[in-house]
Amino acid sequence: MARDLDIVSPRGRLTRAALAGWAVLIYVFLFAPIVLLVVFSFNSNKYGTFPITGWTSKWYGQVFHDYQIRDALTTTIRIALEVTVVSTIVGTAAAFPLVRSRLPFRSGIRITLVLPIMIPGLLIGISLLVLFTSVLHQQLSPTTAVIGQAVYTTPFVLLLVAARLQGFDASLERAASDLGANTYQRLRYVVMPLLAPAILAGALFVFTLSLDEFIITLFLIGSHNTLPIYIYTQVKFGITPEVNALAALLLAASLTLMALAFVLPALVRRAVRLVPRKAGA
Template identity: 55%
Template sequence: MAHDMEVVNPRAGLFRVILTAYGVLIYLFLFTPIAVMVLLSFNKSKVVGFPMTGFTLDWYSSLTQNMIIQDALGKSLAVGVSVTVLATVIGTAAAFPLVRAHIKYRSAVRVFITLPIMIPGLLIGVAILVLSTNILHLQPSLPIAVIGQTVLATPFVILVVSSRLESLDRNFERAAADLGAGPVQRFSFVVLPLVYPGIVAAALMAFTLSLDEFVVTNFIIGSDQTLPIYIYSQLKFGITPEVNALASLMLLGTITLVVVTTLGLRLIKMLTAKSRQEEKTGVPA
């Protein structure tokens, strides 16, 4: 037995080293471009690249004076919030019957609903452009961009919320019904508190997708521009440290949003658990 362990252990150790090295290489491959972008946003030179000629915050301060960037940021946030609300409401409403209703060929329906995920964004952009201009006679604008991005984000919301619903134990609802709770009470006090983490995660995903969306938006936004479109337009004249600074701030905003949402969900979970403990014991925790 001891001899076998001596034979196996070196191989297992070597295998762990290989896996660790492979994992480190994957993370370097994913995050090195982002780290370089953030680092070069502090480069004093107007030419993006190494070696760096100095450290400065001028490119960040110049963003506060650039009205075009501020306008693009405002439109990106407005579109993002609108898409988040619409996609979350529509996707959540669609997830409930998809999971709870007795639908024939449920798998086929699920594939049909999530079809926009599998269709290239180029085709969706052209389709919405043709529908809005040639059939509905609507010119490309911010509202059309909101509709197009909602089409893209809603399937993700459906997948996330339906996955949360499928893992929900129906015995909680049956117990509430036995205690006299009606459908509205069961939904408000049983189902919704158990499903809301999935809804929040889906809303966060919808906002992130909207903030990052370029292909479909570029077809249907018209003369307006969001931040991704502005950044793309600047690339035609060459990448500048100002663009790197803008992208770094977008990255920081996304990370902050994820952290705040995660901490908020944990806080709500703690408060809910504390409230349930007080109800059981009758003594404030």
């Protein structure tokens, strides 16, 4: 490594210290806004900002008793569950032909499938708004929001599962066939257990994305509210401590879910590794 070089040259050591200092500043920059948000949610000042007049958890109590928030929470979770189901199925199913078949226009198809992540959500939102209201004459509802969100979240499942399929030893499947397994059995006992961690991670990822999704939902939700939409409508009138508390709760939920998305698949993988041994015994 370059370590020896730095010891020789004092200038190198200085550069290194400066870079480390920069990194510290960056972590402060990244976390200060979020930490402050949480701090303010416990601040008894009713304007939700400085000065800190004392510590309280009453804003959290208000969050739990606000019926609008409870409504929004129900809608949010309902939408998130539906989006997760749709995205997981569509994304997993599409990963197979994407990885395994010799497609014509393969790169074109691949780009189309990943495009919804790349282009601004605003474009997805307004284009679906036009489709639903002007062409299909559909009432905007949580269902239209589910469709919009699924367009954006499905590519994530697709990428995760496709990556896993790519690194998947096809001879395992052949071995299963050699031993007399039919297609269903191959899928059930060979392919799915190996893909399960990726699918689970994808599902948790999608659930979190849906929970936090804002811009597409804004256009497609109609008269309902999800939590981000509710927060947005409140923020227009200024910061309130209640919104800070709600925000802190939402932050905690996303972080927990994402942590699960990392930890659970590893656990599943370990569990899956044990299963065939048992079955074989």
